[in-house]
Amino acid sequence: MIEVNIVGTGNVAWHLAKALGSQNQAILMQVAGRSIEKLENFNNIARETVSIDHLKPADVTIIAVSDDAIESFSEQIPFDNSLVVHTSGFTAMSTLSRKHNKGVFYPLQSFSKEDTSIDFTEIPILIEAEDPKDEKTLKTLAAIISNNVQVINSKQRRQLHLAAVFANNFTNHCYTIAQELCDVHGVPFDTLYPLIQKTTEKALQQGPKNSQTGPAKRDDKQVIDQQIKLLTDPDHTAVYKNITKAITHFYGKEL
Amino acid sequence: MIEVNIVGTGNVAWHLAKALGSQNQAILMQVAGRSIEKLENFNNIARETVSIDHLKPADVTIIAVSDDAIESFSEQIPFDNSLVVHTSGFTAMSTLSRKHNKGVFYPLQSFSKEDTSIDFTEIPILIEAEDPKDEKTLKTLAAIISNNVQVINSKQRRQLHLAAVFANNFTNHCYTIAQELCDVHGVPFDTLYPLIQKTTEKALQQGPKNSQTGPAKRDDKQVIDQQIKLLTDPDHTAVYKNITKAITHFYGKEL
Structure with a gap:
């Protein structure tokens, strides 16, 4: 059983949380964000919604925020030596704070609020990790929600x-x-x-x-x-x- | 029962001929072209394949050739005062020879040889005619093969x-x-x-x-x-x- 945190309350965070919430092989522990209003949307899907200062370690912490906020959010995470990934196609894995085990978990789709029915099983998830053990964890997690999981590097x-x-x-x-x-x-x-x-x-x-x-x-x-x-x-x-x-x-x- | 001729042996001519050949409310009389080889493809669909000099009048003669050849082919048709239309989205109805009753029969689709299964019922057919009686004939003909028939002018x-x-x-x-x-x-x-x-x-x-x-x-x-x-x-x-x-x-x- 993989325990997952999500940092962020936007479209990608929402669709990922919904996909994770609708299966039994991973548990969505905490969703962290700055807006109490936006966090309310996640109340029924995550075990807990928190501000980022209260986030506790999980097997995988997914930062699903805009490209220019990834670095700052990864610094704000109040624990280290735990696997932290971002969801961006554009941003290099190296952008994440050095205090974490780094990885990328990029779902290749154009997400918008209007989409009420996203079929995550069809969405390719592109994986990258510094550590082979972390890569394996991410592949397992991705395979729970998608039938199309690939490992590619930051340049690709x-x-x-x-x-x-x-x-x-x-x-x-x-x-x-x-x-x-x-x-x-x-x-x-x-x-x-x-x-x-x-x-x-x-x-x-x-x-x-x-x-x-x-x-x-x-x-x-x-x-x-x-x-x-x-x-x-x-x-x-x-x-x-x-x-x-x-x-x-x-x-x-x-x- | 509407009698139809097709002038041309390219992609649009082929897909139109197939659509007309697979129903019972119009008859594909003659297909005219310059290449005996290309005309052979139409042997089983049209009543007769001919060179353009031997074309006989029908209710509607459809010129399905490239834009720059429409004018010349419409001049070469060896009869006049019969309804002649082209299939081009780009070319004005007025490009057709003055000796004919003019019209346009534009199927809005990108046709290629590789397409073995075109469902003509889904393809919009855009109609134009100088004479209201001809417009009615074209609407009737278009409705035989398509569920989406619209009348628009050359500018539109x-x-x-x-x-x-x-x-x-x-x-x-x-x-x-x-x-x-x-x-x-x-x-x-x-x-x-x-x-x-x-x-x-x-x-x-x-x-x-x-x-x-x-x-x-x-x-x-x-x-x-x-x-x-x-x-x-x-x-x-x-x-x-x-x-x-x-x-x-x-x-x-x-x-």
Whole structure:
């Protein structure tokens, strides 16, 4: 039985706590945070909610706070020589305070408050630890809530997090621009839903390189020039020009 | 019973012909093209395959060729005063030859040869016609193969096609960049699959504006600067900087 603490009361802390609370192989001991109001959400899931000064050692203490607060929170933990991990894709393991046995427990998903039903079993958990014994503990803990556990180092995790920015944040903003174009011109955005679903399905089934289509891939300058003229927002124009250039270069190289 | 011709032997022609061939309310009379080899694919679906000089009038003749060939093919059709439509999102209805009754029959999907199973019932078909009687014919024909038929004008269709470039071509290239980053650093690309699926699902369920996350939305300059340093391909860097700027502006405006 693995005893777990969580430091933090945000989205990642909440979804992790819920996943840990809904199984029997690990126990969520304490959730620590600064806001009594936010801690109340965890009352029914953790054995105890506390301020960080009252945190007691557990097998694993998971710091699930924003990147820039990880270092400070890891210093504030009132015990040492116990396994402390953070949940960030971006932050190096070395950012954690030296007084702890360090590790990383990175669930690769975009968590938001609106998500009431996250299926943690599908979410990859990327593990790192200084000590092989700690790595084993983290693998065991991760496997309790996820079917996809991998060990990767800080450098790989950083690149994976950057890849996730392209695959999530940037694709989503392309959808936002598409919606703006539809809204402004009185076309229902949901007309694009089957295309959006097919795009994702094809990228996952046959690989994005094999499913690229469109004027940029064909280097169809006439269509590209006319589409640029249709755009009125300079940010949209810049995005259009740059991705089009990137696609043209990418497939031009292959010819 | 609507009699239909198709001019063209590419991906759109093939998927349209298959959809028309698998129902009983319209008859695919002739498929016309220049390549005897490509026409052979249509032998079992159409009543007859012919060169364009031998095409005979039908209720609707659908020109499914590349944008820059529409005008020329519509001129080559050896009859006039019959309803002729093209399938392009980009091209104006007026591009068709004056000798025909003009219309547009635009199936909004990214068609590729690899797709063996396209469910046409889910694909939006965007209709336009000069004559109300022709519009009715096209609506009837479209409704035979699709559950989503809409009438929009050439200007709206052009914007919708541009929106589709953002929602399909550009998102797909973001996936390609993500895959490159994974490949180069030895992380399996499929680690990102649950994130990619969730991104699409959230964009469709709660709208892309409401599901945006990440360093650009937070205007987190420290993370942004460090991520830019991780990129080694100048095209990737340009895409990163431009979409990040667009996201920062977009959500900055809202504050």
